[in-house]
Amino acid sequence: MRAVKRSGRRYALAGLAVRTGPDATTAESRGVPVPVRRGNGAHRRRRGEQPMVPEAEFSSYYGRPVIKEPVWRTPDVPGYFFLGGLAGASSVLAAGAQLSGYRKLARVGKVGALGAISLSTVALIHDLGRPGRFANMLRVFKPSSPMSVGSWLLAAYGPVAGAAAVSEVTGILPGAGLAATLGAGLLGPGVATYTAALICDTAVPAWHEGHREMPYVFAGSAASAAGGLGLLAVHPAEAEPARDLAVLGATVELIAKRQLLARLGDLAEPYETGTTGAILRVAEFLTAGALAGAVLGGRSRAVSALSGASLIAASAMTRFGIFEAGMASARDPKYTIVAQRRRRDGRGMN
Amino acid sequence: MSADPAGLAGYLEHPPRMGFFTDTSICIGCKACEVACKEWNAVPEDGLSLTGMSYDNTVGLGASTWRHVAFIEQPVSAVGDGAEGVRWLMSSDVCKHCTEAACLDVCPTGALFRTEFGTVVVQDDVCNGCGYCVPACPFGVIARREEDGQAHKCTLCYDRLGAGMEPACAKACPTDSIQFGPLDELRERARGRVEDLRAAGQDQAQLYLNDPDDGIGGGGAFFLLLDQPEVYGLPPDPVVTTRDLPEMWRHVAIAAAGLAATAVALGLGRRK
Numbered sequence: 001m002r003a004v005k006r007s008g009r010r011y012a013l014a015g016l017a018v019r020t021g022p023d024a025t026t027a028e029s030r031g032v033p034v035p036v037r038r039g040n041g042a043h044r045r046r047r048g049e050q051p052m053v054p055e056a057e058f059s060s061y062y063g064r065p066v067i068k069e070p071v072w073r074t075p076d077v078p079g080y081f082f083l084g085g086l087a088g089a090s091s092v093l094a095a096g097a098q099l100s101g102y103r104k105l106a107r108v109g110k111v112g113a114l115g116a117i118s119l120s121t122v123a124l125i126h127d128l129g130r131p132g133r134f135a136n137m138l139r140v141f142k143p144s145s146p147m148s149v150g151s152w153l154l155a156a157y158g159p160v161a162g163a164a165a166v167s168e169v170t171g172i173l174p175g176a177g178l179a180a181t182l183g184a185g186l187l188g189p190g191v192a193t194y195t196a197a198l199i200c201d202t203a204v205p206a207w208h209e210g211h212r213e214m215p216y217v218f219a220g221s222a223a224s225a226a227g228g229l230g231l232l233a234v235h236p237a238e239a240e241p242a243r244d245l246a247v248l249g250a251t252v253e254l255i256a257k258r259q260l261l262a263r264l265g266d267l268a269e270p271y272e273t274g275t276t277g278a279i280l281r282v283a284e285f286l287t288a289g290a291l292a293g294a295v296l297g298g299r300s301r302a303v304s305a306l307s308g309a310s311l312i313a314a315s316a317m318t319r320f321g322i323f324e325a326g327m328a329s330a331r332d333p334k335y336t337i338v339a340q341r342r343r344r345d346g347r348g349m350n
Numbered sequence: 351m352s353a354d355p356a357g358l359a360g361y362l363e364h365p366p367r368m369g370f371f372t373d374t375s376i377c378i379g380c381k382a383c384e385v386a387c388k389e390w391n392a393v394p395e396d397g398l399s400l401t402g403m404s405y406d407n408t409v410g411l412g413a414s415t416w417r418h419v420a421f422i423e424q425p426v427s428a429v430g431d432g433a434e435g436v437r438w439l440m441s442s443d444v445c446k447h448c449t450e451a452a453c454l455d456v457c458p459t460g461a462l463f464r465t466e467f468g469t470v471v472v473q474d475d476v477c478n479g480c481g482y483c484v485p486a487c488p489f490g491v492i493a494r495r496e497e498d499g500q501a502h503k504c505t506l507c508y509d510r511l512g513a514g515m516e517p518a519c520a521k522a523c524p525t526d527s528i529q530f531g532p533l534d535e536l537r538e539r540a541r542g543r544v545e546d547l548r549a550a551g552q553d554q555a556q557l558y559l560n561d562p563d564d565g566i567g568g569g570g571a572f573f574l575l576l577d578q579p580e581v582y583g584l585p586p587d588p589v590v591t592t593r594d595l596p597e598m599w600r601h602v603a604i605a606a607a608g609l610a611a612t613a614v615a616l617g618l619g620r621r622k
Contacts (some may be wrong), residue, residue, distance in 0.1 A: 059584060
């Protein structure tokens with residue numbers, strides 16, 4: 001009955017006398033917003049039958065989604081977000097380690113960045129409906145399209161990160177290698193964070209409404225993954241910048257993710273329920289544990305490596321969780337309709 | 351009057367903005383629009399199944415469905431004798447050809463473009479199937495076709511417009527529920543129609559996407575509805591996502607600058 005009371009409207013039925021006055025008090029005369037929720041059986045509702053579900057606070061078209069679910073596939077696209085973040089932040093780590101004389105760590109950062117960006121580019125192209133037309137991404141430059149900006153960023157970053165890694169491993173052209181290392185360190189942050197704008201610049205409620213916090217979640221997640229790679233691959237005595245990066249990144253990620261969920265309010269539900277909720281809780285637990293491990297047990301090779309591996313896994317799980325939460329919010333019309341109705345009613349219209 | 355998307359897109363001289371006014375109050379659910387669209391545009395068959403959703407076995411707009419007639423059955427009671435009745439709502443949905451079109455904004459290849467008529471069209475020979483337009487659309491209109499991996503949607507019969515003809519769906523509509531013409535004229539006509547309907551007791555009659563100040567700058571295709579938009583599967587308050595993009599870029603820039611500053615701090619901090 002809630003729905004009926006909320007809407008309080010009366011249907012004017014053409015060709016029949018219509019009850020519109022204040023005496024129109026029965027539910028039937030006010031009409032029932034149908035089809036409601038999942039639709040099945042809604043049209044069979046008879047007068048006097050109570051609406052069963054309190055979710056009938058909103059109407060939808062047979063429970064069909066309002067927006068289209070993204071066609072982006074798992075693991076391609078969330079994998080790309082994770083690997084792109086790992087690559088970009090690894091270049092940050094490599095540049096920092098190079099300047100401060102942590103040679104082994106710099107090498108891990110450069111090689112890791114090249115490996116991650118290569119894999120992520122393959123994932124990205126594989127996800128296209130027409131992979132053969134990948135080059136069309138560079139046909140125009142559009143700041144209104146995060147994917148266009150990202151394509152150009154990747155086109156600049158990939159070769160530079162590659163040059164840094166090749167020079168590091170082969171030892172040729174060390175001067176150019178240093179320039180490439182610093183260049184990749186400059187472009188890497190863009191590669192690691194633009195993907196937040198990419199998913200938020202959609203009509204997907206659980207992504208779009210989090211657009212103020214998502215870039216910090218992605219930056220933190222990327223930094224913790226890259227720091228984790230350093231902790232995993234290098235002895236802790238030679239990985240201090242990696243520990244700094246991991247601690248900073250994990251802290252930023254944990255805080256930003258909390259703020260994201262607080263901002264989303266009801267729209268946080270897909271992040272907190274079901275398999276996706278479990279994945280994100282495990283990711284948070286792993287990140288917090290690894291943070292403690294990196295800070296307290298930093299001298300132990302085993303603890304340090306375990307913390308690093310946990311951070312990498314947590315970063316991947318975070319991206320997959322955020323991806324799936326958005327997909328779920330696109331599939332269920334309630335996230336689109338209820339939030340928009342609230343916004344519209346808040347403006348005093350209707 | 352209405353915004354000039356074609357002028358903003360760079361057409362120095364262009365015809366008036368053309369669009370659809372779909373008056374659902376006189377839709378009879380014949381689906382001639384769906385058939386005419388499929389036939390004229392050679393849109394492939396995309397499923398033949400019974401859904402149980404009233405007379406709607408088309409389900410929704412998609413890569414191979416550019417017109418979709420929605421059927422809604424609402425139980426209502428007649429007055430006095432207590433007899434039951436059903437109010438049957440029918441509405442032919444289509445791409446809205448938004449003034450501020452998210453699909454066009456986010457398309458990274460330029461495959462989606464603004465025509466001289468102010469409409470939004472996909473170029474089949476450019477689209478690489480990235481899929482970004484699909485979740486960007488606040489109405490769930492555009493989609494990627496499995497068979498060719500590319501995005502497709504209503505072109506407002508760009509080819510017919512170029513030859514001075516009206517779109518196939520409007521041509522086929524037997525009741526003029528689908529009206530085609532210069533957008534300014536359609537808006538004027540729609541205002542009169544909704545006033546008439548309200549005066550006749552249809553107090554739920556409302557125009558949808560006719561307002562140039564709404565979240566998409568008004569639709570090139572707009573509607574007269576007899577119930578709330580969500581009853582027809584339409585979003586109640588759509589806002590083009592790119593309105594928030596400057597703020598997104600600002601936060602991305604701050605986050606990226608933070609990461610870059612971290613590199614510097616790591617470089618200048620501890621010394622080995």
